[in-house]
Amino acid sequence: MKLFLNLFAVLAVLVPMVAQARQSISAVSADGRRTTVSAVAPAILRVDNVAPGQTVAPEQSVLALDGDFARIDSGSLTTASGMEAAFGPDGVLTIKTPLNTLTDLGTRAVTDSLTEISLAIGRSGSWYGGGERGHRLNLAGDTLVMYNRQNYGYTGNDPRISQMNITMPVVLSSEGFALVFDDYAAAELIAGDPVRYISESRLPITYYYVYGSSHAELTEALTELTGRQPLPPLWALGYITSKYGYRTQAETVGAVDTLKTAGYPLDGIVLDLYWYGKEEDMGRLAWDPVQWPDPAGMLASLADRGVRTVAISQPYVLRNGYGADNYTELSSKGALLRDASGAPQEVKIWVGEGGMFDVSSPAAKEWLSARYKSLTDMGMGGWWGDLGEPEVHPLGGVHANGQPARLYHNKYGNDWSAIVADMWARNYPDRRLMTLMRGGTTGLQRYSVFPWSTDVSRSWGGFEPQIRIMLNSGLSGLGYMASDIGGFAVGEEPYIPELYLRWVQLGLFSPVLRTHAQQYAEPYHYPQYEAELLAIVKERYRYLPYNYTLAYENARHGWPLVRTLDFHDRASGQYDGISDEFLWGRDILVAPVMKEGARSRNIVLPSGSRWIDMNNTSSVYAGGTTVYAYPAPLDVLPVFVRAGAFVPTADYGMENTGDYRADEFTINYYPLDGVESAYTLYDDNRLSPRSLDTGEYRLIRFDGECRKGAVEIKIASDGTYPGAPEQVKLRFVVNCIDKAPKSIEINNKKTQYRFDPAARTAEFDFEFRPGTPATVKIK
Known part of the structure; x- marks a missing residue:
C-alpha cells in the first residue's frame, strides 16, 4: 500500500x-x-x-x-x-x-x-x-x-x-x-x-x-450510467427457429411449414450465411438469386404468417467469392480496416481472405446503413451480427479513429450495433428493433441487442455453464443474454435427445427461446419427446404477460430477466456456489435438471420467503432450506413460486405473438396466511419504441393479503395508451385454497366462483374497468 x-x-x-x-x-x-x-x-x-x-x-x-x-x-x-x-x-x-x-x-x-x-x-x-x-x-x-x-x-x-x-x-x-x-x-x-x-x-x-x-x-444505478435496453418487440419473446443453416428458400419455408403443421407457435426464423450464397461469399450482403429466387415474396409470405426473418452479416468482406465487388468498392471509399501504410489490412478467416469493415469509419457506417435499410425495406425483420468480437482482428490494423486493434477491439461490437440501431431509429421510428450480437463491451444493451453465449458445445458440459453466463451478463447490464438452445457445436454424437429436451426446458425461462445448432436444430427432429417439447413452447406463450412485464422492468430499472437467488435482498454471497438455479423475475424460481440421466435434484430455496411448488401447490417450503431429491423425470421442470405472488398468464392458444390480447389475463395468485404482497402488470401497444418516454402505457397493480384464511385483493390501474382496451377480463385462479370459500365478493357484491378441491383452486372472472379501483374479498 x-x-x-x-x-x-x-x-x-x-x-x-x-x-x-x-x-x-x-x-x-x-x-x-x-x-x-x-x-x-x-x-x-x-x-x-x-x-x-x-x-x-x-x-x-x-x-x-x-x-x-x-x-x-x-x-x-x-x-x-x-x-x-x-x-x-x-x-x-x-x-x-x-x-x-x-x-x-x-x-x-x-x-x-x-x-x-x-x-x-x-x-x-x-x-x-x-x-x-x-x-x-x-x-x-x-x-x-x-x-x-x-x-x-x-x-x-x-x-x-x-x-x-x-x-x-x-x-x-x-x-x-x-x-x-x-x-x-x-x-x-x-x-x-x-x-x-x-x-x-x-x-x-x-x-x-x-x-x-x-x-x-x-443494477438500476449501473444501467442509469451504462444505459438501458429499449423495450423489445413482443415477437422477440416468442419462439424463434435457427440453424447453420437454411440453405435455400425452399428449405426455409419447409422448416416453417413443418413447425406449423406440428402445432408449434412461431415468431421468427434466422438465416445463417447461406442467404447470400456460400461461405466464401461473406461480405456480399445481397440475396443469392439461385438459392433464393423470390426473397421479397418469401419475406412477405412469412410475415403474413406471423414469422419475422432475421439474417446474418459479419465484419468481413472476402475477395474470393461474390463479395469481391464490395471489397473493391469499400476499399476505395476507406471503409475497410487499414494497415500502417494506409492500404487495406489483409484479413484471413476460415473461409477466405479479404478485408474487414471499419465500423469507426464514416464511409463504412454510410455503406452498411444503406445496405441494411435496403434489405429491411424488402421485409427483413431484424439483424444478426456474427463474429463481432471481432473473431479475427489483425493487430497491425489501424482504424479510422486512429486506434489500433488492442485499443478498439472491445468497442467494435458496440459501434457495429449502433449502426444498425441508428439506421432503424431514423427509418422505422414506430418499430422496435431486435439485433442478435455476440461481441461488444459496456453499454452494448443500449442498442437493442439480444446477445447469446456463442458457439457452445452440444454436450452436457456445454449446457452446464449457461446459467452462470446469463447471471454475470445480466448483472453487467445485458438483461437478454441467452444461448443456442440445444447446443450449437456438434461433436462425435450430434443427436442427444435428452440433452435437447432439458435445454429447451431451460429455454422456457430464458430471455430468448431460440433453438440453434449445426444439426438437428428444430424440435421436430425429436419425435420421442414431441409432446413435451410442444408443451414447453406453448407454455412460453402462456407466460407472455409475465415475461413482457419483465421486459418493462428491464427497460425501466435495468433489472435482468434472469436473476441471482438473492437479487432483491441484501447480497450475502451465500448462493455463490449455486449455478443451476435462478430467479425468473422476482417471484419464480427455476431449477432445471442439467445432468445427464438425472431424474431428481436438490433445490436451494432463498431465505426471506416461503416457496410453493408450482408442480404441486400443496407442497410449501420455508425459505433458507433445501429440498432434497426433488422428483424431476424428463417431463418435469422444477419451478417454485414465492408465497403471495401474482403471476399473469395468457391462457388461450396462440400461433404467434400477434394473437396476444391486452383485454384478457389470467391472474394466478398464491396466497399464504400472513403474507402481504404486490405486483404490477405492464401493458402498452407493444409496437412503439417510445412507449415509456411518452407515458403511453398502462400499469395494473394487484395488492394481496391473507389473514386467518381471509384473502383480500385490491386492484388499481394507472395510465393508458392509444387503443388500450376500456375493459379487461381478469380470470383469477386463487391457489392454495383447502376448502370452498363461503363467499367471494367484488366491491361488496357476491360473485360466482368455481372451486376445484383436487387442484386446491378457486376461480372467478371479473371485468375490470381501468381507472376504477376494485376490491376482492374471499371469506
Missing part, C-alpha cells in the same frame, strides 16, 4: 470546485496528478485522475450524466444516498457508505503504454459481472482479461470461458457497491483487495463508484 500512498505528499491540496452542472472536490498529489470526485447521480460517484498536461477524457462507454447530487461541507462531498467522499491530509481519497469503505491508492503509469488504478476495499466479499463470464459466478480473486474472445465448442470446465465474447470492466460486490471503469481498451481487472485495473488505454481513465444494498439497487 505504501507504494501508492507515497505518490501523495503532504503538499496535496484540497480544492473544492463548483462545475457548471455539478459540485466536486479534488486534490493534487506531489507528482502533480489531480484526482476529482463528483456525484453524477444520487448513488454514483465519478472519480477522474489526470496527470499534468492531461485533460479529463470524454465518456468512453458510459452515458454522460450531469446534475447536482452532492453537498460539500468542510472539504467532504456527501450525497442523500449516504455516500461520503473526502481527501485525507496526505491527499488519499476515501469513499464511505453505510456498508463499506473504499480507499483510492492512486493511479500510476506502469509503463508508457500501461496505466494502473488501485483501490483498497474495506470488505470486498464476492465479485460478480465482468460481462460475459462462464467459469464461475463469484469472480473474487480472478484476473479478468478485458479482450473479447471467441471460444468455439466450449464446455463448463473449459478455462477459456473466463474470457468470452463480451468483456466489460464492470464488477459488483456483495458488500453493497459496484465499480465501473470507463474504458474499452485491452486491460486486466484483478478482482481482489486491492482491486487493480491495468489498461493499455492512452487516455486518462475515469472510474465510477456505485452504491446499493442489493443487486437490484446496483
Whole structure:
C-alpha cells in the first residue's frame, strides 16, 4: 500500500470546485496528478485522475450524466444516498457508505503504454459481472482479461470461458457497491483487495463508484450510467427457429411449414450465411438469386404468417467469392480496416481472405446503413451480427479513429450495433428493433441487442455453464443474454435427445427461446419427446404477460430477466456456489435438471420467503432450506413460486405473438396466511419504441393479503395508451385454497366462483374497468 500512498505528499491540496452542472472536490498529489470526485447521480460517484498536461477524457462507454447530487461541507462531498467522499491530509481519497469503505491508492503509469488504478476495499466479499463470464459466478480473486474472445465448442470446465465474447470492466460486490471503469481498451481487472485495473488505454481513465444494498439497487444505478435496453418487440419473446443453416428458400419455408403443421407457435426464423450464397461469399450482403429466387415474396409470405426473418452479416468482406465487388468498392471509399501504410489490412478467416469493415469509419457506417435499410425495406425483420468480437482482428490494423486493434477491439461490437440501431431509429421510428450480437463491451444493451453465449458445445458440459453466463451478463447490464438452445457445436454424437429436451426446458425461462445448432436444430427432429417439447413452447406463450412485464422492468430499472437467488435482498454471497438455479423475475424460481440421466435434484430455496411448488401447490417450503431429491423425470421442470405472488398468464392458444390480447389475463395468485404482497402488470401497444418516454402505457397493480384464511385483493390501474382496451377480463385462479370459500365478493357484491378441491383452486372472472379501483374479498 505504501507504494501508492507515497505518490501523495503532504503538499496535496484540497480544492473544492463548483462545475457548471455539478459540485466536486479534488486534490493534487506531489507528482502533480489531480484526482476529482463528483456525484453524477444520487448513488454514483465519478472519480477522474489526470496527470499534468492531461485533460479529463470524454465518456468512453458510459452515458454522460450531469446534475447536482452532492453537498460539500468542510472539504467532504456527501450525497442523500449516504455516500461520503473526502481527501485525507496526505491527499488519499476515501469513499464511505453505510456498508463499506473504499480507499483510492492512486493511479500510476506502469509503463508508457500501461496505466494502473488501485483501490483498497474495506470488505470486498464476492465479485460478480465482468460481462460475459462462464467459469464461475463469484469472480473474487480472478484476473479478468478485458479482450473479447471467441471460444468455439466450449464446455463448463473449459478455462477459456473466463474470457468470452463480451468483456466489460464492470464488477459488483456483495458488500453493497459496484465499480465501473470507463474504458474499452485491452486491460486486466484483478478482482481482489486491492482491486487493480491495468489498461493499455492512452487516455486518462475515469472510474465510477456505485452504491446499493442489493443487486437490484446496483443494477438500476449501473444501467442509469451504462444505459438501458429499449423495450423489445413482443415477437422477440416468442419462439424463434435457427440453424447453420437454411440453405435455400425452399428449405426455409419447409422448416416453417413443418413447425406449423406440428402445432408449434412461431415468431421468427434466422438465416445463417447461406442467404447470400456460400461461405466464401461473406461480405456480399445481397440475396443469392439461385438459392433464393423470390426473397421479397418469401419475406412477405412469412410475415403474413406471423414469422419475422432475421439474417446474418459479419465484419468481413472476402475477395474470393461474390463479395469481391464490395471489397473493391469499400476499399476505395476507406471503409475497410487499414494497415500502417494506409492500404487495406489483409484479413484471413476460415473461409477466405479479404478485408474487414471499419465500423469507426464514416464511409463504412454510410455503406452498411444503406445496405441494411435496403434489405429491411424488402421485409427483413431484424439483424444478426456474427463474429463481432471481432473473431479475427489483425493487430497491425489501424482504424479510422486512429486506434489500433488492442485499443478498439472491445468497442467494435458496440459501434457495429449502433449502426444498425441508428439506421432503424431514423427509418422505422414506430418499430422496435431486435439485433442478435455476440461481441461488444459496456453499454452494448443500449442498442437493442439480444446477445447469446456463442458457439457452445452440444454436450452436457456445454449446457452446464449457461446459467452462470446469463447471471454475470445480466448483472453487467445485458438483461437478454441467452444461448443456442440445444447446443450449437456438434461433436462425435450430434443427436442427444435428452440433452435437447432439458435445454429447451431451460429455454422456457430464458430471455430468448431460440433453438440453434449445426444439426438437428428444430424440435421436430425429436419425435420421442414431441409432446413435451410442444408443451414447453406453448407454455412460453402462456407466460407472455409475465415475461413482457419483465421486459418493462428491464427497460425501466435495468433489472435482468434472469436473476441471482438473492437479487432483491441484501447480497450475502451465500448462493455463490449455486449455478443451476435462478430467479425468473422476482417471484419464480427455476431449477432445471442439467445432468445427464438425472431424474431428481436438490433445490436451494432463498431465505426471506416461503416457496410453493408450482408442480404441486400443496407442497410449501420455508425459505433458507433445501429440498432434497426433488422428483424431476424428463417431463418435469422444477419451478417454485414465492408465497403471495401474482403471476399473469395468457391462457388461450396462440400461433404467434400477434394473437396476444391486452383485454384478457389470467391472474394466478398464491396466497399464504400472513403474507402481504404486490405486483404490477405492464401493458402498452407493444409496437412503439417510445412507449415509456411518452407515458403511453398502462400499469395494473394487484395488492394481496391473507389473514386467518381471509384473502383480500385490491386492484388499481394507472395510465393508458392509444387503443388500450376500456375493459379487461381478469380470470383469477386463487391457489392454495383447502376448502370452498363461503363467499367471494367484488366491491361488496357476491360473485360466482368455481372451486376445484383436487387442484386446491378457486376461480372467478371479473371485468375490470381501468381507472376504477376494485376490491376482492374471499371469506
